[in-house]
Amino acid sequence: MTVATKPLVETARRPLGGGRRFSLNWLGAVPFLAYVGIFLLLPTAIVVGGAFVGPDGLTLSNLAAMNKPYIIGAFVNAVVLSAASAVIGAILGAALAYAVVTGNPKGVLRRLVVSACGVLAQFGGVTLAFAFIATIGLAGFITVWLQQHGINIYANSLWLYQLNGLVLVYTYFQIPLMVLVFLPALDGIRPQWREATESLGGATWHYWRYVAGPLLAPAFFGGMLLLFANAFSAYATAAALINQGSIIASLLIANTLTSEVGLHQPGLASALALVMVVIVAIVMVLYTVLQQRTARWLR
Amino acid sequence: MSLGLGVRRLSILAGALVLLTACGQTTSSTTSAANAKSAADVGGMDALVTAAKKEGKLNVIALPPDWANYGAIISGFTAKYGIPIDSANPNGSSQDEVNAVQQLAGTTRAPDVLDIGMAVALANTNLFAPYKVTTWNDILDSQKEPTGLWFQDYGGYMSIGYDSSKVPAVTSLDDLLGSGFHGRVALNGDPTKANAALNGVMMTSIAQGGSPDDISKGVDFFHQLKLKGNFVPVQATTATVKNGTTPVVFDWDYLSAAHGADVPTWKVFVPNNAILGGYYAQAVNKQAPHPAAARLWMEYLYSDEGQNLWLKGLARPVRMAAMQKSGKVDSAAAAKLPPVNGTPVFLSADQATKAKDYLASHWAQAIG
Numbered sequence: 001m002t003v004a005t006k007p008l009v010e011t012a013r014r015p016l017g018g019g020r021r022f023s024l025n026w027l028g029a030v031p032f033l034a035y036v037g038i039f040l041l042l043p044t045a046i047v048v049g050g051a052f053v054g055p056d057g058l059t060l061s062n063l064a065a066m067n068k069p070y071i072i073g074a075f076v077n078a079v080v081l082s083a084a085s086a087v088i089g090a091i092l093g094a095a096l097a098y099a100v101v102t103g104n105p106k107g108v109l110r111r112l113v114v115s116a117c118g119v120l121a122q123f124g125g126v127t128l129a130f131a132f133i134a135t136i137g138l139a140g141f142i143t144v145w146l147q148q149h150g151i152n153i154y155a156n157s158l159w160l161y162q163l164n165g166l167v168l169v170y171t172y173f174q175i176p177l178m179v180l181v182f183l184p185a186l187d188g189i190r191p192q193w194r195e196a197t198e199s200l201g202g203a204t205w206h207y208w209r210y211v212a213g214p215l216l217a218p219a220f221f222g223g224m225l226l227l228f229a230n231a232f233s234a235y236a237t238a239a240a241l242i243n244q245g246s247i248i249a250s251l252l253i254a255n256t257l258t259s260e261v262g263l264h265q266p267g268l269a270s271a272l273a274l275v276m277v278v279i280v281a282i283v284m285v286l287y288t289v290l291q292q293r294t295a296r297w298l299r
Numbered sequence: 300m301s302l303g304l305g306v307r308r309l310s311i312l313a314g315a316l317v318l319l320t321a322c323g324q325t326t327s328s329t330t331s332a333a334n335a336k337s338a339a340d341v342g343g344m345d346a347l348v349t350a351a352k353k354e355g356k357l358n359v360i361a362l363p364p365d366w367a368n369y370g371a372i373i374s375g376f377t378a379k380y381g382i383p384i385d386s387a388n389p390n391g392s393s394q395d396e397v398n399a400v401q402q403l404a405g406t407t408r409a410p411d412v413l414d415i416g417m418a419v420a421l422a423n424t425n426l427f428a429p430y431k432v433t434t435w436n437d438i439l440d441s442q443k444e445p446t447g448l449w450f451q452d453y454g455g456y457m458s459i460g461y462d463s464s465k466v467p468a469v470t471s472l473d474d475l476l477g478s479g480f481h482g483r484v485a486l487n488g489d490p491t492k493a494n495a496a497l498n499g500v501m502m503t504s505i506a507q508g509g510s511p512d513d514i515s516k517g518v519d520f521f522h523q524l525k526l527k528g529n530f531v532p533v534q535a536t537t538a539t540v541k542n543g544t545t546p547v548v549f550d551w552d553y554l555s556a557a558h559g560a561d562v563p564t565w566k567v568f569v570p571n572n573a574i575l576g577g578y579y580a581q582a583v584n585k586q587a588p589h590p591a592a593a594r595l596w597m598e599y600l601y602s603d604e605g606q607n608l609w610l611k612g613l614a615r616p617v618r619m620a621a622m623q624k625s626g627k628v629d630s631a632a633a634a635k636l637p638p639v640n641g642t643p644v645f646l647s648a649d650q651a652t653k654a655k656d657y658l659a660s661h662w663a664q665a666i667g
Contacts, residue, residue: 070660070662245665260415260493263655
């Protein structure tokens, strides 16, 4: 009742408010705003607040600790890992999506690839790590079989349990995710545009350089940045695979929360999470700038 | 009719009276259980058992069934007193236990009792209720907090366990740098996080000429292992030992020796020049939802029966010396303990602090 009467009062009070009537449209956004508030803004506020709290009250020491070499190392590793898996995932994923699109839009191949990608893009975490450990892990059956035939895939280094290994494992869910986000953009490209290019005397190169390329670039780079954020925030896959050294930021946060040898520092964990938020924010700003530039072609 | 009514009324009254007295008893005994500093405070062991049975449940946390025989201890307690045990997060760390006490405070799911590493015990004494088990005097003064906030329970020595069918025999730490150990050597956790792993690096340091005050030699050694490609950055568990991912593991001897059940060729080696001992501690949650059951659990663990169960899990129970004197020790189980020759070293709180600070800034670099 109160909700219904309030707007009437409002409109009565400001009859000349630009001739606009008070609208109830905003009510529809309430669930969304509540959701964003509870699951995004509130946790962010807790993290930001927590970053300034130490064992003895308010402090800046958590943020001051960010310049320690092992913390910087964890962030550098996380950025390198995310960037590498995003670039590889985006290129291979886009290529796969293009191959699918050139086929029959209602064909079996497309439906198969799309549903497989839907499953594999979510196939992260402990299950994925286990799949790699069981096949090409140190005692994995492929590793053992190859050893019996004189090939040791770990002769030089235990690469699966290092950053290189994580890049490989991450691309396993990055490629399918790229296919899913890039397919709609490819579907938007009309064959007539290619025909128009050709009728104007353009070659394949001209088509890609001046027509398809600029049109697809925002979707491509947008997809790549999504992959970056996806990898940057991933935790369980890495945690199940690598137990030593907390080599990436998300592992370091987990370690500062659960250490039983006296390195339990919730404030430091919040500060680390805050830096992660800042890095993702920078990525999002870059994305906006990039999109404004490339969006010119779509006007 | 009226007579019948009167009788009914009377019986209701009598029932209410009985109920009231029953209620009175329950409240008085549980309040005293929550504040009881010994079984005598509740009115003796029998009263404690009755009170615990009334609560009907016990919450434990971070007790892996294959760790120090906890599987048998948990089922032994339930069989003896008929009190079911809710065992949460069996693979959690000591810090996970403390986090659960804080986050679940006031709920019926909060852990009643804790089994924690000494660093965590000393840092969180404000969460514990003081309690002295009946066998309190058998525990050495250096192994308990004087009021009973925490008291050590079982321990052992840091060791190197290895599968003799996969790697050459280990007779010294330097053997591990050889080519026969390529991609073989692991720790039980990350030393900046897990107590067992920290002690593994510390033992290495002592064997390599460092001291309990200086863990850097151990970190250097693992750096060498990493450069040779011998170090595996995987947490050693029963599963990784069984499937051969981690055929060489630094771990407490009692945990390591238990792998012999799965891998008959498993051997445990404790270097004579670096016998590093470590004990865990028990504590009762100050806000335990089942205060009487929590105290009864302690009495069970520190009874001859509980101590011998730990011993069967190859852990050295804290009352072992006293029980050897009284002849109550399970001598068959004691004979199975890995042999140790030399004087053991125990880390002081300061030494542990120094070690973790050094590890925090150097470990990632050494093995990354």
